[in-house]
Amino acid sequence: ERTDDSTIWKNPELPLAVRIADLIDKMTLEEKISQLTADSPAIERFGIEPYKLGGECLHGICNSGRATQFPMPIGMASSFDRKLLQKVADAVSDEARAKSNSPAWGPEPRMPLLFYTPVINIVRDPRWGRAQETYGEDPYLSGELGSAYVKGLQGDHPKYLKVAACAKHLAVQSGPENLRTSFDAVVSKKDLFETYLPAFEALVKVNVATVMATYNRVNGEHCCGSKFLLKEFLRGRLGFKGQVVSDGGALASVHGGHKVTANALETAALCLRTGCDHEIGRNAYPLVGEAIEKGMLDEADVDLALSRILKVRFQVGEFDSPELNPYTEIKENVIQCSKHIKLARKTACKSMVLLKNNGILPLREKDQPILVTGPTAGDLQVLLGNFYRGVSGDLRTIVEGIVANSPEGVTITYQPGCFLTHDNLFDSHWTAGIAKWSEVVVVVLGYSPLMEGEQGECIGSVAGGDKAGIDIPECQMKFLREMKAEGKPIVAVVTCGSPIALQEVHELADAVLLAWYPGEQGGMAVGEILFGKESPSGKLPVTFPKSLDQVPHFEDYTLTGRTYRYMNDEPMYPFGFGLSYTSFEYTAPGISRKRVVAGRSLKVKVSVTNTGQQTSDEVVQLYLKKHDSALVVPNYSLKDFVKITLAPGKTKKLSFTITPEMMSLIDMEGDSIHEPGMFSVYVGGSLPDARSAALGAAKPVELKFELI
Structure with a gap:
């Protein structure tokens, strides 16, 4: 047994690669293998404590006591x-750091400092229950917002990570949920490189620490053992040097549902050799030692995987003195502090999308009594x-938020009115009577996360989490319809985590506000918007079809007929759409050249004016469209966007650069x-x-240029 007779790996002044190599050199094979699975044991002779691999924080820390809960990512998008x-x-x-630093979360292992966030899969189908975890259907938007989230999680210290982020799920995963441990997503190279993979490239460019490989197969290869995805794309094309982890329990499906291998031993050899460094679970990698004995793996394969695992552990400061790492100074008083609660409220406001308004919003003091109803x-x-x-x-429901933001003197009543998924057991007319007495009826309806999401929590889904x-x-x-029959203005507030059919809601309601699943302060945000304290500024990150008749088969992963880029039917609500309480005008367009040589950039200028009566944000979006192409090209492609705030009557001049990369097309x-x-x-x-x-x-303004 090798002993710890050197201080090389403990020396924070030495290069990281040198420290990692020294520690691995001192470990026995058994010790190395013990660190390849989740919740790794201690190595007492080195003073290495047990290691808890990862946690979840898509919109706030999960499973770890109280924490500020922001809107679901689809809303933040x-x-x-x-x-x-x-x-x-x-x-x-x-x-997360505050909890990790707190003695209340000991003894070891403490709060994990690697989080399986963000989700950058593409929403190609409205039935997918986990769409709410994502940033929508557009690869550029997903890459930009995912990169921003990674930067916030990992911090900007030159040596230490505040926490380690994880880009997931590599690579083509968007349902069906109940088939994920046996399903093979068949995808063209065009769709891979044009739609499904760009967001992963974006996150690798901002140095995301880890990448998670997922449950399903892609073109016949299991994602956790895919030569194409892990070796050729991630390690080769992108040059990713970080850690790859399996999805939770995913390695069991390699020899289980997928039958790519005959047994767990073969799975261990395939996945470790291909580049899946760390198993979440213990379904295969405990057999790595046996695989080495039988010549299926070399110890060098273990060393390579362990070097990537240890890199993250060194980067979060596990092996260094706390005084060297500024993040160890973060205290418990930041947990759900007033600043974070205020940010959750602001984020919820910015996430909501006004889909219709015939003038009823914002509500005025004379618009009362108000009935708030709906399941x-x-x-x-x-x-x-x-x-x-x-x-x-500090959870604020929608009815609480409406009441809290109402002006003094405004009468508000509340009746649930109906159940979420089944008819009322008693035919009561109380709610209808109150609606008749009221001046405005706010109906809060839609979906619940018990009806859509990942498999385990969706006790209200008949499709294993999907819709x-x-x-x-x-x-x-x-x-x-009953509320509409009372003849009073209807404001529909819609809760959901993915596109749903809203055509009849649009017809019946005088205003439609999409609230998504808006986080702990979501109710307060709804109240602020309904009473005009905030102007809605959200834009849809996904297309809302009119009905499922416009959507291809769920198991078809081709992009034909999907997303705004390839859907030819008229949608109910288009990608990028969202109304405001004010109005904007786009004028004075200009372009730096009307003919551009391939490989060169050009500039586009535009002025945006708030022509209404209220200060508001606007999302200025830039799209490109290629005409008369010999290739199959998108209808439109989002290439840039910027969020601006304008007071009434004010104008902002904007300039965009269209780069050669933006002008490129993807062939078959x-x-x-x-x-x-x-x-x-x-x-x-x-x-x-x-x-x-x-x-x-x-x-919008339209300009044209020729690429020569």
């Missing part, structure tokens, strides 16, 4: 705000969302090419299609 998401992640990682108005579940939800000591359909349950729609082999021809540039507040205009979006 509606903000189109990089800086905001980085601030949220900074707050979340502060709370999710007082539901705590819709605040927290699905997937390892966290808990909070069998996208219609709002008929019992709710029947209730909404997955290669990036520059095709000569005409491009249109659109700058506006929504997708530049006819449906956005019909719904009330500002007219």
Whole structure:
């Protein structure tokens, strides 16, 4: 047995690679193998304590006591705000560090400092229950917002990570949930490199510490043992040097549901050799020693995987004196502090999307009495969302938030009115009577995270976490029709975590506000928006179809007919759409050149004016469209966006750079090419299609240039 007769690996002044190599050299094979699985044991002779691999913090810390809970990521994506998401992640990682530093969370292992966040999979189908964990359907938006979240989590120290982030799930995962341990996603190279993989490249560029490989197969290869995904793409093409972890229990599916290997021993050899360094679970890697004995692996394979695992542990400061790491100074008083609660409230406001408004919003003092009703108005579940939800000591339901923000003298009543998924057991007319007496009826309806999400929590899903359909349950729609029949203005507040069918809601309601699953302060945000204290500014990060008839088969992973980039049917609500309490005008467009040589950039300028009566944010979006291409190209492609704030009557001049990368197209082999021809540039507040205009979006400016 080798002894710890050197201080090399303990010396913080030495290069990280030298320290890692020295520690590995001193470890026995048995000790090395013990560190390849989750919840690794102590190595007492080195003073190495037990190691808890990872936690969850998609929108706040989970399973670790009280913590600030922000909107689900699909909601935060509606903000189109990089800086905001980085601030949220900074707050979340502060709370994680505070818990890790606190003696209350001992003895070892303490709070993990590696978190399985963010989720950057693409929402290609509205039925996918886990869509709420993502940043939507666009690869560029997902990469930008995911990168911002990684920066906030990991911090900006030159040596230490505040916490280690994890890009997941590599690579093509978006349902069906109940088939994930046996399903093979068949995907073209074009769709891989144009849609499913770019966000992973974006996160690798900002030095995400870890990547998680997922349960399913892609083109026949299990993601945890995929030569293409792990070796050729991640390690080769992207040059990723960090740690790869398996999804929880995923290695059991390699020889189980997928039958890629015959048994756990073969799984251990395949996955470790291919580059999956750390197993979450203990289904295969405890057999690594046996695989070495039988010649299926070498000790060098273990050393390589362990070097990547230890890199993260060194980077979070596990083996260094606490006084060297500034993050060890973060105290418990940051946990759910007033600053973080205020940020949760602000983020919820920025996440909400106004889909319709005939003038009823914002509510005025004369718009009373107000009836607040509907099955999710007082539901705590819709605040927290699905997937390892966290808990909070300050949860504000939607009815609470509306009451709290109402002016003194305004009468508000509350009746649930109907159940979420089934008819009322007693035919009561009380709610209808109160609606008749009221001047405005606010109906809060939609979905609950018990109806959509990851498998384990979805006790209300008949499809293993996914939605069998996208219609709002008929019992709710029947209730909404009853409220409409009373003849009073209807404000519909919709809760959900993915696109649902809202065509009839749109027809019945005078205003429609999409609240998503808005976090602990979500109710307060709804109240602020309804009473005009905040102007809604969210934009849809996903397309809302009119019905499931517009959506291809769930198991079909081709992009044809999916997302705004390849959907040809008219949607209910387009990607990028969202109304405001003010109005904006886009004018004075300019372009630096109308002909550009491949490989060169050009500049686009535009002015944006607030032509309404209220200060508000606007998400200025830039899209490109290639005309007359010999390739199959997107209808439009989002290439840049910026969030601005404008007071009434004020104008802001903006400049965008269109780079050669933005002008590139992806061919059927997955290669990036520059095709000569005409491009249109659109700058506006929504997708530049006819449906956005019909719904009330500002007219975008259009410019053209030729690539030669």
